[in-house]
Amino acid sequence: MIDRYTKPEMAAIWSEQRKAAIMLEVELLACEAMEKLGTVPEGTAAACREGSKPMLPESFPLDRINELDRTLKHDLIAFLTGVGEVIGEPARHLHKGMTSSDVLDTTLAVQLKQSGELILETLDTVLDVVERRSREHAHTLCMGRSHGIHAEPTTFGIKLAILWDELRRSKVRIARAIDEVAVGQISGAVGTFAHLEPTVEAHVCGSLGLTPAPASNQIVQRDRHAHYFHCLALLATTVEKIAVEIRHLQRTEVLEAQEAFSKGQKGSSAMPHKKNPILSENLTGQARMARGYANMAMDNVVLWHERDISHSSVERVAGPDANICVHFMLSRLRGLMDGLIVYPETMRKNMEKTGGLFYAQRVMLGLVESGMSREDSYALVQRNALRGWEEGRPLLSLLKDDSDVTARLSDEQLDGLADPAWYVRRADVILDRVFSAKA
Numbered sequence: 001m002i003d004r005y006t007k008p009e010m011a012a013i014w015s016e017q018r019k020a021a022i023m024l025e026v027e028l029l030a031c032e033a034m035e036k037l038g039t040v041p042e043g044t045a046a047a048c049r050e051g052s053k054p055m056l057p058e059s060f061p062l063d064r065i066n067e068l069d070r071t072l073k074h075d076l077i078a079f080l081t082g083v084g085e086v087i088g089e090p091a092r093h094l095h096k097g098m099t100s101s102d103v104l105d106t107t108l109a110v111q112l113k114q115s116g117e118l119i120l121e122t123l124d125t126v127l128d129v130v131e132r133r134s135r136e137h138a139h140t141l142c143m144g145r146s147h148g149i150h151a152e153p154t155t156f157g158i159k160l161a162i163l164w165d166e167l168r169r170s171k172v173r174i175a176r177a178i179d180e181v182a183v184g185q186i187s188g189a190v191g192t193f194a195h196l197e198p199t200v201e202a203h204v205c206g207s208l209g210l211t212p213a214p215a216s217n218q219i220v221q222r223d224r225h226a227h228y229f230h231c232l233a234l235l236a237t238t239v240e241k242i243a244v245e246i247r248h249l250q251r252t253e254v255l256e257a258q259e260a261f262s263k264g265q266k267g268s269s270a271m272p273h274k275k276n277p278i279l280s281e282n283l284t285g286q287a288r289m290a291r292g293y294a295n296m297a298m299d300n301v302v303l304w305h306e307r308d309i310s311h312s313s314v315e316r317v318a319g320p321d322a323n324i325c326v327h328f329m330l331s332r333l334r335g336l337m338d339g340l341i342v343y344p345e346t347m348r349k350n351m352e353k354t355g356g357l358f359y360a361q362r363v364m365l366g367l368v369e370s371g372m373s374r375e376d377s378y379a380l381v382q383r384n385a386l387r388g389w390e391e392g393r394p395l396l397s398l399l400k401d402d403s404d405v406t407a408r409l410s411d412e413q414l415d416g417l418a419d420p421a422w423y424v425r426r427a428d429v430i431l432d433r434v435f436s437a438k439a
Contacts, residue, residue: 007327014320014323017058020065022111027095029203029207031094033202036203051086054086061082061085066078101218101219102185105220108319110184110208111319112228119327120171122330122331125330134161134434135431137342139155140157142344152361154423165437166238170238173231173234183212184201184212237291243281243333254350257343258275259340260336260339261275289325355395360381364380364381366414367380370408380405384399
């Protein structure tokens with residue numbers, strides 16, 4: 001991922017130096033377990049760990065390892081050779097009975113676990129901000145829209161509470177996906193433990209906070225990874241959903257909410273007056289990338305026989321990029337929501353644009369309660385509502401002039417039905433139901 005869309009704490013997890021450190025730890029832990037079994041000489045693990053100190057925490061000879069890789073054309077052998085040159089003679093006992101995927105898949109599991117946990121930590125901060133803004137605007141009346149058209153009133157707080165709950169569901173999904181993908185293996189060629197004891201795998205995985213794969217055929221099965229990346233993509237899509245809502249609300253004709261515009265910021269190279277929803281638009285683009293990585297992960301599930309490496313090149317890019325992308329999106333969303341400018345007065349003015357057409361359902365139900373059939377009530381109110389659209393007259397005025405309506409509902413009753421606060425009187429109940437899910 002390019003630096004522009006990368007946060008340093010996530011980049012560190014996916015740095016080549018961090019990857020090398022995890023790979024080395026896998027090898028050293030396996031050596032420890034083999035020493036306990038007596039399959040490598042006593043003192044080997046300690047000698048290898050002592051000899052590796054010049055490379056830790058992030059001083060691996062990557063230039064030398066890459067040079068070896070250009071000749072060997074095998075990155076794991078190049079790694080072992082380069083590390084062996086630093087450690088010396090005891091390194092000959094590393095990787096005994098193991099295969100490349102034992103190291104690479106277990107390392108990837110550690111990186112995905114760390115990345116997922118960082119994403120959850122950042123998501124929690126987003127949830128805090130969205131909840132705060134939702135409670136702040138629990139009673140801020142605004143027009144609810146269906147098909148982009150005025151429907152009935154809601155509150156901005158309810159809108160945000162619904163989005164909060166969707167983000168919460170992603171948190172639950174990602175937490176489960178981390179458990180599913182935090183799986184390692186040290187099982188050797190085609191996963192049969194022919195040259196290894198299963199206790200070696202148990203020691204390595206346990207030390208790294210991973211679960212041993214119940215069975216592996218030289219790789220950890222990629223349905224686990226596909227699930228994780230799809231959960232990231234779904235979270236990214238929810239972030240996009242929020243961003244698209246803000247983009248619509250910031251349109252000049254609507255202007256019910258607006259991204260903060262910082263001092264010295266410029267909106268257009270040509271038009272000095274512009275304030276554009278650039279953060280939200282960026283999040284829309286980022287979500288497209290996240291969904292693309294999820295599709296790649298799905299393709300990686302299908303490999304030949306016990307393994308091939310068609311998944312490898314994909315994961316070298318998608319592994320870091322998807323996690324970096326989603327983490328960046330959350331960080332950006334947090335700032336966007338924290339600084340979001342809300343215009344309650346404009347929301348009320350927009351509600352009034354249709355002359356109270358949104359009271360139509362309540363009037364219809366009032367007619368039903370007066371004894372009229374639902375079909376006749378609907379037709380009667382729709383007749384007046386359509387005139388309201390065409391003539392620009394307030395709905396209540398039309399209804400009060402309609403003898404079929406006034407025969408059943410008095411002017412006072414009609415005025416009583418025209419109360420926007422009635423629609424959102426249960427806003428606190430809704431918010432309490434949503435945010436009780438935190439428990």
